[in-house]
Amino acid sequence: MTVSVEVLMLLADQQGTWSYRRAAATPLPGEAPDETARRISGIQADDPAHVVHSTSWRHLPELDQIVLTYAVCPDPEPESARTPLNDLTIARGSAPAAPSPDQIENANVAAHAIQHLAFLRTTDPVVERTLEQWPTIAMALAFPAGELDNVRA
Known part of the structure; x- marks a missing residue:
């Protein structure tokens, strides 16, 4: 089984509409997944x-692969081509x-990442301080965690 790291670089506009850019790579020998995510996105470990x-x-059985997903917010290249998130529905399993x-x-994974960031914004002071630097991001994340399926782009 192989491991892959995908990075969803997220951005919200003035209306609170989310979009993302996706990139993926396999960790280099000796490289931790966090390092792979930073390499893919071009973010340094000390970036404030x-x-x-x-x-x-998630597991991709057809590739015998585990995909580790990272959110990067905001996208360090906001002018790059992006995929709009017209529906922020989170995929769920059928039983407990x-x-x-x-x-x-991919859109389900991005929606989950946005909900995760919304939760962290209210529970992790480091994430909160970082995202508060970006008013459009902070505004777009200002909904109670767990209510993402009610928010439409």
Whole structure:
């Protein structure tokens, strides 16, 4: 089984509409997943203006691969081509002991990452201070955690 790191570089506009840019790579020999995420996104470990945070993982049986997902917020290259998030639905498993969804799309993973950042914004002072530097991001994350499915882009 292989491990892959994907990074979803997130951005919200003035209306609170989210979009993302996705990149993925395999960790280099001896490289920790956090380091891979920073390498992919071009963020330095001491960057005070961006959050890099692991938000989820999933198994891709067809590739025999584990994908570790990181959110980077805000996207360090906001002018780059992006995928709009028109629907912020989070994929969910069908039973309490079967948490993996039957089907999951990149948009579902991005929606989960946004909800994760909203939670961290209210529970992690380091993340809160960082995201408060970006008023449009802070505004777009200002909804109670758990209510993401009610928010539409």
